[in-house]
Amino acid sequence: MKPEQSLPIRCDFCGACVAVCPVDAIQLDEAHWRLFAERCTQCEACVMVCPMNALEMKHEEPV
């Protein structure tokens, strides 16, 4: 997976994605959304729960 580190433009900084992330891979402050890709397990809970549909996960082809 290629981590999308940039700020998703529809993001409302509500924290729902952080709340459901089982591995604490998402960090949020007043104006920054950050994914720690090395921790991400691609469970997609954050993608699922986002009220704004702001997140998308791009899976890489398995090597």
Added chain:
Amino acid sequence: MKNQYDIVVVGAGPAGAMAAHAAAQTGARVLLLEKDRQAGIPVRCAEGVGEGSFRKVFPQVPESWICQRITKAVIHAPSGAELPIASRHTGLLLDRKRFDFDLAHRAVQAGAELFVKANVHGMHIDKAKGAQVQVRWLDREVTVTAQVVIGADGVESRVGRWGGLKTVTPLRDLDACAQVLAGPVDLAMDTCHFYFSEHVTPGGYAWIFPKGDGLANIGLGVSGDRCADARPYAQLQAFLHQHFPGIRQLSATCGGVPCCAPMKKIVSDRLMLAGDAAHQVNPLTGGGIVNALIAGRLAGKIAGQAVQENDCSAERLREYEKTWQQTEGVRQARAFRLKQAMFSLNDERLNILADTVLNLPFEKRTIINIFKYALLKKPSLIWDAVKVFT
């Protein structure tokens, strides 16, 4: 910002501000940290509280906190049937912007040091030496040492995780919500509305809470694991289009609400959690303001006493956890069981339920009777309903 305090409170919402206030009153040196630019902004809340339970915390409610008094409630079935509820209970629509700000101000007046735009991005707890909190404040990096940390950092609580507590919300129990403040609404301002439908809001409901002046908080929540087919923000726009064509949206917000069973552990060495961070929310309604106030006040007081006694171990702080679990925690567990039963009803069952209750005389259309008819096949839960709603 100094480098040493007795108690650091992370998050200046209702739980954090109450905790900071209660802790400062014990004479402790208290630091209250808020990542946003002001306590109370942005508002991520439908702003409704039960008047009775709110007045138990604040017997004299300042008028400036109240936008609207609610005396009636109507439940809308999927069929469109309207079910006015008979209830003696009244509700208050708060001005959370003002309310949160005043609570933070109150904490400051009691001696707490508040810093806004202060983002806590790390924490390390040494059982013997103290807790170290990493704060990014403006362009500065500050390491603060404290005897006790109170995590009131909301649904996304990372403070709890750093302290080894299980704060992750199960996906199905996180209600993803979207809300707008919108108007003009041609509705009675003293009546709130709840819409239930498995298709529109699977695992949740839609609400209209009038805020006075022809404005209302209109929002909805969807169970986290059902969002893929019912994205809250899009569902809300469709809901508005259907029920209020041409309405103007003055503000929009999103958020996650932990509608879970009570958390088993909300303290560890030198650490306590309060409010949404500790999942202290009524899982049936998603309401959490009063819980946060009670929990924050209790946590702050016990943290202050622990500091005075120079014993900030998990064993000492567990007084908070125990007191909470034996009081509000019991109610939360009951409400969670009810939530699981109620939100498993499909639209057909909900419509039948509404028709049954509509056939009762008005004074019998109480919340408890609704649950009684909904739970005919699960009579053990009826007692839970009685305990939760009386």
